[in-house]
Amino acid sequence: MATKKKSSGKLKSVRPSGKKDDNFFELVFEVARQIPKGRVTSYGAIAACLGAKSSSRMVGWAMNGAGRVKPKVPAHRVVNRLGILSGKHHFTPSGMMEKLLKKEGIKVKNDQVQDFKNVFWDPAESLRL
DNA sequence: CGCCTGACGAAAC
DNA sequence: GGTTTCGCCAGGC
Numbered sequence: 001m002a003t004k005k006k007s008s009g010k011l012k013s014v015r016p017s018g019k020k021d022d023n024f025f026e027l028v029f030e031v032a033r034q035i036p037k038g039r040v041t042s043y044g045a046i047a048a049c050l051g052a053k054s055s056s057r058m059v060g061w062a063m064n065g066a067g068r069v070k071p072k073v074p075a076h077r078v079v080n081r082l083g084i085l086s087g088k089h090h091f092t093p094s095g096m097m098e099k100l101l102k103k104e105g106i107k108v109k110n111d112q113v114q115d116f117k118n119v120f121w122d123p124a125e126s127l128r129l
Numbered sequence: 130c131g132c133c134t135g136a137c138g139a140a141a142c
Numbered sequence: 143g144g145t146t147t148c149g150c151c152a153g154g155c
Binding site: 131 | 144145146147148149150151152153154155
Binding site for chain 1: 149150151152153
């Protein structure tokens with residue numbers, strides 16, 4: 001076998017529309033799906049629940065595919081640790097995230113979740129990992 | 130193959 | 143207490 005490997009570029013990609021065996025990504029999606037209505041959680045909380053609290057960024061990246069996996073992942077229920085809708089710019093339209101949250105009973109003001117700690121849902125506690 | 134970017138987080142300043 | 147930097151890992155160019 002000697003140096004086979006890819007010459008230039010990885011043939012991995014995010015696998016658009018279908019297939020998603022990425023363990024880490026899948027875990028993030030699964031946890032996100034468990035978020036009860038009217039509740040929100042943070043990227044770091046999910047990451048910590050998975051044992052990768054330092055990789056909170058990867059959680060955000062994982063959410064990048066949230067809208068393309070099935071069943072759909074309520075990424076709008078995931079905000080940053082400050083309760084700010086950090087990912088609203090990735091939704092279409094951008095205000096949909098806030099709209100969905102309000103519709104579920106979550107108060108949002110100025111792109112920020114009000115009473116955040118009150119609606120905060122900790123996967124580590126609910127899932128008891 | 131290296132550099133930069135990125136939906137975070139915590140620490141340093 | 144706001145701003146900046148590092149860490150973390152993956153992917154795009």
